[in-house]
Amino acid sequence: MSAIHLEHLAKRFGGFTALKAMDLRIEDGEFMALLGPSGCGKSTTMNMIAGMETPSEGRILFGDRDMAGVPMARRGVGFVFQNYAIFTHMTVRQNLSYGLRMTGRPKSEVERRTLDMAEFLQLTPLLDRRADRLSVNILQRVAIGRSAVMEPAIFLLDEPLSNVDAAFRAVMRTELKQLQRQFRQTMVYVTHDQLEAMTMADRIAVMDHGVLQQVGRPIDVYNDPANTFVAAFIGSPGMNLLRGRPVRTDRGLAVDLGVLGVTPPLAAPQARAAEQARGEVIYGFRPEQTTLAREGIASPVSFVERIGARSIVHLGDGPAVFKAVFENDVPAAVGDVVRVLPHADAVRLFDAQTGKAL
Amino acid sequence: MTLADAPLAPPVPPTPAEDGARLGFRLTLPAQVLVLFIAVFPLLMQLYISLTDWSPLAGVAWPRAWEFWNGFANYSDLAQDGRLWAALGRTALVMAVCVPVEFLLGLSLAMLFVDEFPGKRVAYSILIMPMMVVPAVAGYMFFMLFQSGGPVNGLLGTLLGRDIAVAWLSDPTLALVAVMIADIWQWTPLMFLILLAGLVGVPQDQMRAATLLGASAWQRFRTIALPRMKTIMIIALAIRVIENFKIFDTLYIMTGGGPGVATETISVYIYEVTTQDLIWGYVAAIALAILVILSVAAVWAMKRMGRAAA
Amino acid sequence: MSEIAFRNVTKRYGATLAADDLTFTIRDNEFFCFFGPPLAGKTTILRLILGLETPDAGEILIDGRPVTHVPPAQRNVAMVFQNLALFPHMTAEENVRFPLVERRERPEVIAARLRDVAAKLHIGHILHKPPAQLSGGERQRVAIARALVRDPVAYLMDDPISALDARLREETRVELKRIQREAGRTLVYVTHDQEEAMSVADRMAILENGRIRQIGTPSEVYDRPASAYVARLLGAPMMNILPMTRTPQEAEAAGGAIRLPLLDLPSGAAQIGVRPENLRVLPWQGDGTPSRVADVEPLGGYTVVTLDAGAVPLRALLRGQPDIRIDSRVALRVDPGRAHFFGESGEALRLAPGGSA
Structure with missing residues (x-):
C-alpha cells in the first residue's frame, strides 16, 4: 500500500511556522498536486514526506506504516529536485542507472532497466553524453528517469518544470501524465503554476501560508473555491473579486458594488447565501464566464491583452478593477466603456470578513 | 605636448580577436618584466654560482665568481655526498608519514564538520588554531613538551601509573617521531580547511538525491563527493608535499637536526652547509638539484590535476 | 527619436551562427519583443545592441548613425537586469540618482531629471523607502527609473520576469506594459514565453537559429504566421x-x-x-x-x-x-x-x- 496519510502534520523553523496542522490523505496511485505561491509550505510538506525534514508535530503514514524515524534512504520514494541535482560528472547512462547500481542489482538487470527507461524518455541517443553538457530540458528528463527507473511506489516532484522553457513545459506535462498512467505510482507534485496542477493532477491541494485551503478535483476547485484565496489563485486570470453589499432590487436580490453600480440579480442559490450574509460580501465571477450584454456591469477598458485565442480585457480602475476574457476578436479598445455580464450560475459569493465561500 | 595633443592614429578597426591579444600583451607587460626579475634572474645567478667554488669569504663579489670556475665539480660531489642523500631520505620518510596522516585526519575532521552540531564554531576555532602559531614558537613549545621531565612524559606516566622518563629528543628514532608529531599537529588544520572547502562545495542536493536513490554513506562519498573533490585533494596534497619537503623551522628549534644527524632533513643540511661550511657554490648546486626534483613532481601533479578537472 | 536598426548583421561564435544576416528596425517608443526558443539568438541581439559584442559583418544604427564600433558606454542604451540589481543600502531615490551622481552631473540637473522620471513612473511617494520596503512592482518601477534617468536612447530587458511565480508573472507583464506606455521610450525585450510576448509586445520578431522568421504585431504573427515554424511557436495548445x-x-x-x-x-x-x-x-x-x-x-x-x-x-x-x-x-x-x-x-x-x- 502506498497511500500517504498526513495527520496533523506541522513544521516550525525557529519562530517561523512553515506548516500548520495539515491533514491530507493521498490515495494509492493518485496524482496529487500541492499548489500554492512561494513560501506556502508545499515544499516543506514534500520534504517531510521524503524524510529530508523531520515534522515538528503530527505523523506521516505510508499505508499503515508510521514513517517517524525511517531515514530517507529507506523510504523508497522517488524524488525529482527543482534544480534536478543531476550528477554532472557522470554520463546520462550512469545517472539513470545510479540507484540500481548502488542497491546492488545484477548487471543484466541494471542494463535492461536503464535502456528501457532511456527508450521511454527518448534519451537513448544521449546515453553516453556527459550530463554537464546537456540542456535544461534534457536534464529534466534525466532527473525524472533516474528516479522512475527505481520504480518507486511513491514519486515526489518538486516544481520540476519551473526551469524549462514554456514550450517544452507543455510537452513535459503530457509525458509526466503518461508516466504516471503507465507506472501507477502515487505521485505528489509541488507547483506554483495552477495550469500544471489543473492539467495533470487527479486532485489538487491548494495551500497558503502553511495552511491547507482546499482539496478537490481540479474542476471542482475551479468551480467552487472554498475561499477568496483559492478563487483568485486558480484560473488564468484568477476569479474577479469585488466588494459589495447585498441589496434588494425589483428583479430580486443583487449586490451593490459601489462605483460599478448594482449587479444583475443573483441566481437562486447565491441569493439564498446572500440572505444569510451580514454586511458586506465579495462578489466573485470568473473572467471567462462572462458575456458582453446590455444589462452587464459597466466599466471603462484600461488595457487589452490579446494572447492568441483569447483577449484579456482589463476593466475599471482603483479598487474596482476586474478582468474579462473573450474571443480574440472582441470589439473592446482602451477607453471604451463595455458592459460585462457574468453568467448567473457562475457567480460566487464570499464573506467579506473571513473570505470564506457563502 | 600632453597626451591629448598627440595625433590620434586613424581609426582603423582591428578585428576583435587580434585587438584583444595585443591589448592583453600590453597590459601584462609590466608584470612580465617583474616576473623576469623575481624568478629568472636569481635562478640564473644560482646556476652561475653553482658552477664555481665561490664563497663569501673569497674576497670578491659574486659577479666575479668565474675566477673560481670549477665546472660541474659541485654536481659530481653532490652525487657522492652521503650526508646529503641521507638527509634527502629522511625528508622523504617524514613526508611519507606526515602527509598521508595529515590528509586522512584532515578529511575525517572535514567530514565531521560538513553537518551541523552543537559547539561547531568553537570546535572549529580550536581546530585551526595550531596553523596560526608561528612555527618557531611551535618548535619551542614541542621542545618543552618533549623534555624528559616534560608534560608528555608526565601525561604518559599518569596514564600508565609509573614514572616515565623517555628521552624523546635525544633518542634518534623518537626524535624523528616527535618531529613528525609536531608537523602533524601544526599542519593537519590546513588540510582540514582545504578539504572542508571542497566538501562544502559538493552540492547537497546531489548528496540527497543519491541518498534517496538508496546509496549508502560510503557510496555517496565515493561516487558523488570524491570525484568532485579530486582537484582540491590534489591541490591540498601538492601544497603539503612541497611544504613538507622544506620542513625546517619547527624541527630545527626542537632538535637542531640532532641527535647527531638523526633528524637532519634536506633544509637543515643546506642550512648547515650554508652557515657553517660557507661553500656557497656547492649550496647553489644542491638548491638547483632540489628545484629540479620539485619541479618534476609539480609538473606531474599538475598534469594529474588537469586530467581530474577535465 | 530613438530608433535601432540592424543592416545585414551577422555574428558567429566558432561554427555557430548566433545572428544570421539580421535586418530590422525597432521604431521609436516601441515595445519590441524578441521571441524564440532557447539559443535562437535573442540574447546575442541584445548584446549586439548594447555593444558588448561586435558583429562579424553588417551595421548597427542608432537614430540613423552607425554605432557598430562605438563602445558600450557611449551608446547610451540602458539595461535592466533580471534581478533588478537595486542597491539595498540606498533609498529608492538614491538608487535612481546613482547613474547621474556617478557621471558627476550638476545637482540641479539631477534634481530635474529625478523629478521628471519619478513623475513618469509614479514613484514620487516611495522615493524615500529602501528597496526592501517596496513591493515587487514598485521595485520594477524603481529599477526602470534608474535606467531611464540617464535619458537613454532605449532600454533593454532580458527575460526579466521568468523567475517569478506564474501568477505574479501574469500581473507583472501587464505592469511592465503600462510602465512602458507611461514612460515612453523604446523598450527591447527578450522572452521565451509566447504568452508573455503576445501580451506585451507592440511588435515582435520570431527567431530561429539566429534568423528572423517573421516580424509583426502579435496579432499579425498569430493570425498570419509566415511558416509552420512560426505557427507552432505561438499559441497554446500548439497549432x-x-x-x-x-x-x-x-x-x-x-x-x-x-x-x-x-x-x-x-x-x-x-x-x-x-x-x-x-x-x-x-x-x-x-x-x-x-x-x-x-x-x-x-x-x-x-x-x-x-x-x-x-x-x-x-x-x-x-x-x-x-x-x-x-x-x-x-x-x-x-x-x-x-x-x-x-x-x-x-x-x-x-x-x-x-x-x-
Missing part, C-alpha cells in the same frame, strides 16, 4: 499541423476526419494548420469519418480535448466545460476561412483573392 491528401474534389487530413473542398485550397498546399480554438468538435451523427476522444483536460474556463484521428493526435480548445467523454466518437469541422495552409517546406500559402487551385 495542429497535418499533412493533407487529395481526392479529385476534396482534400482530407486527420485520416479523413477533416475534409475541405479543393476550391478552398491555395495551390501547392501540402499541410493544413488548424488552431485548437478553430477546430470544432460536434457529436457524430453517423456521416463522415468519426474520431475518438483520447483525453479531456478541463481547465475551467476552457477545455482541451485531445483527439485520435490519423497519425497525429489533434487538440481542440473549447470554451467552458462541455460534456465530452473520453472514448466517445465525435465529428470534426474546420472553417476553411480559419484554416492555414503550408507548402512542402513549411512556408505559408494563402488563397489569392478570388482565386483557387
Whole structure:
C-alpha cells in the first residue's frame, strides 16, 4: 500500500511556522498536486514526506506504516529536485542507472532497466553524453528517469518544470501524465503554476501560508473555491473579486458594488447565501464566464491583452478593477466603456470578513 | 605636448580577436618584466654560482665568481655526498608519514564538520588554531613538551601509573617521531580547511538525491563527493608535499637536526652547509638539484590535476 | 527619436551562427519583443545592441548613425537586469540618482531629471523607502527609473520576469506594459514565453537559429504566421499541423476526419494548420469519418480535448466545460476561412483573392 496519510502534520523553523496542522490523505496511485505561491509550505510538506525534514508535530503514514524515524534512504520514494541535482560528472547512462547500481542489482538487470527507461524518455541517443553538457530540458528528463527507473511506489516532484522553457513545459506535462498512467505510482507534485496542477493532477491541494485551503478535483476547485484565496489563485486570470453589499432590487436580490453600480440579480442559490450574509460580501465571477450584454456591469477598458485565442480585457480602475476574457476578436479598445455580464450560475459569493465561500 | 595633443592614429578597426591579444600583451607587460626579475634572474645567478667554488669569504663579489670556475665539480660531489642523500631520505620518510596522516585526519575532521552540531564554531576555532602559531614558537613549545621531565612524559606516566622518563629528543628514532608529531599537529588544520572547502562545495542536493536513490554513506562519498573533490585533494596534497619537503623551522628549534644527524632533513643540511661550511657554490648546486626534483613532481601533479578537472 | 536598426548583421561564435544576416528596425517608443526558443539568438541581439559584442559583418544604427564600433558606454542604451540589481543600502531615490551622481552631473540637473522620471513612473511617494520596503512592482518601477534617468536612447530587458511565480508573472507583464506606455521610450525585450510576448509586445520578431522568421504585431504573427515554424511557436495548445491528401474534389487530413473542398485550397498546399480554438468538435451523427476522444483536460474556463484521428493526435480548445467523454466518437469541422495552409517546406500559402487551385 502506498497511500500517504498526513495527520496533523506541522513544521516550525525557529519562530517561523512553515506548516500548520495539515491533514491530507493521498490515495494509492493518485496524482496529487500541492499548489500554492512561494513560501506556502508545499515544499516543506514534500520534504517531510521524503524524510529530508523531520515534522515538528503530527505523523506521516505510508499505508499503515508510521514513517517517524525511517531515514530517507529507506523510504523508497522517488524524488525529482527543482534544480534536478543531476550528477554532472557522470554520463546520462550512469545517472539513470545510479540507484540500481548502488542497491546492488545484477548487471543484466541494471542494463535492461536503464535502456528501457532511456527508450521511454527518448534519451537513448544521449546515453553516453556527459550530463554537464546537456540542456535544461534534457536534464529534466534525466532527473525524472533516474528516479522512475527505481520504480518507486511513491514519486515526489518538486516544481520540476519551473526551469524549462514554456514550450517544452507543455510537452513535459503530457509525458509526466503518461508516466504516471503507465507506472501507477502515487505521485505528489509541488507547483506554483495552477495550469500544471489543473492539467495533470487527479486532485489538487491548494495551500497558503502553511495552511491547507482546499482539496478537490481540479474542476471542482475551479468551480467552487472554498475561499477568496483559492478563487483568485486558480484560473488564468484568477476569479474577479469585488466588494459589495447585498441589496434588494425589483428583479430580486443583487449586490451593490459601489462605483460599478448594482449587479444583475443573483441566481437562486447565491441569493439564498446572500440572505444569510451580514454586511458586506465579495462578489466573485470568473473572467471567462462572462458575456458582453446590455444589462452587464459597466466599466471603462484600461488595457487589452490579446494572447492568441483569447483577449484579456482589463476593466475599471482603483479598487474596482476586474478582468474579462473573450474571443480574440472582441470589439473592446482602451477607453471604451463595455458592459460585462457574468453568467448567473457562475457567480460566487464570499464573506467579506473571513473570505470564506457563502 | 600632453597626451591629448598627440595625433590620434586613424581609426582603423582591428578585428576583435587580434585587438584583444595585443591589448592583453600590453597590459601584462609590466608584470612580465617583474616576473623576469623575481624568478629568472636569481635562478640564473644560482646556476652561475653553482658552477664555481665561490664563497663569501673569497674576497670578491659574486659577479666575479668565474675566477673560481670549477665546472660541474659541485654536481659530481653532490652525487657522492652521503650526508646529503641521507638527509634527502629522511625528508622523504617524514613526508611519507606526515602527509598521508595529515590528509586522512584532515578529511575525517572535514567530514565531521560538513553537518551541523552543537559547539561547531568553537570546535572549529580550536581546530585551526595550531596553523596560526608561528612555527618557531611551535618548535619551542614541542621542545618543552618533549623534555624528559616534560608534560608528555608526565601525561604518559599518569596514564600508565609509573614514572616515565623517555628521552624523546635525544633518542634518534623518537626524535624523528616527535618531529613528525609536531608537523602533524601544526599542519593537519590546513588540510582540514582545504578539504572542508571542497566538501562544502559538493552540492547537497546531489548528496540527497543519491541518498534517496538508496546509496549508502560510503557510496555517496565515493561516487558523488570524491570525484568532485579530486582537484582540491590534489591541490591540498601538492601544497603539503612541497611544504613538507622544506620542513625546517619547527624541527630545527626542537632538535637542531640532532641527535647527531638523526633528524637532519634536506633544509637543515643546506642550512648547515650554508652557515657553517660557507661553500656557497656547492649550496647553489644542491638548491638547483632540489628545484629540479620539485619541479618534476609539480609538473606531474599538475598534469594529474588537469586530467581530474577535465 | 530613438530608433535601432540592424543592416545585414551577422555574428558567429566558432561554427555557430548566433545572428544570421539580421535586418530590422525597432521604431521609436516601441515595445519590441524578441521571441524564440532557447539559443535562437535573442540574447546575442541584445548584446549586439548594447555593444558588448561586435558583429562579424553588417551595421548597427542608432537614430540613423552607425554605432557598430562605438563602445558600450557611449551608446547610451540602458539595461535592466533580471534581478533588478537595486542597491539595498540606498533609498529608492538614491538608487535612481546613482547613474547621474556617478557621471558627476550638476545637482540641479539631477534634481530635474529625478523629478521628471519619478513623475513618469509614479514613484514620487516611495522615493524615500529602501528597496526592501517596496513591493515587487514598485521595485520594477524603481529599477526602470534608474535606467531611464540617464535619458537613454532605449532600454533593454532580458527575460526579466521568468523567475517569478506564474501568477505574479501574469500581473507583472501587464505592469511592465503600462510602465512602458507611461514612460515612453523604446523598450527591447527578450522572452521565451509566447504568452508573455503576445501580451506585451507592440511588435515582435520570431527567431530561429539566429534568423528572423517573421516580424509583426502579435496579432499579425498569430493570425498570419509566415511558416509552420512560426505557427507552432505561438499559441497554446500548439497549432495542429497535418499533412493533407487529395481526392479529385476534396482534400482530407486527420485520416479523413477533416475534409475541405479543393476550391478552398491555395495551390501547392501540402499541410493544413488548424488552431485548437478553430477546430470544432460536434457529436457524430453517423456521416463522415468519426474520431475518438483520447483525453479531456478541463481547465475551467476552457477545455482541451485531445483527439485520435490519423497519425497525429489533434487538440481542440473549447470554451467552458462541455460534456465530452473520453472514448466517445465525435465529428470534426474546420472553417476553411480559419484554416492555414503550408507548402512542402513549411512556408505559408494563402488563397489569392478570388482565386483557387
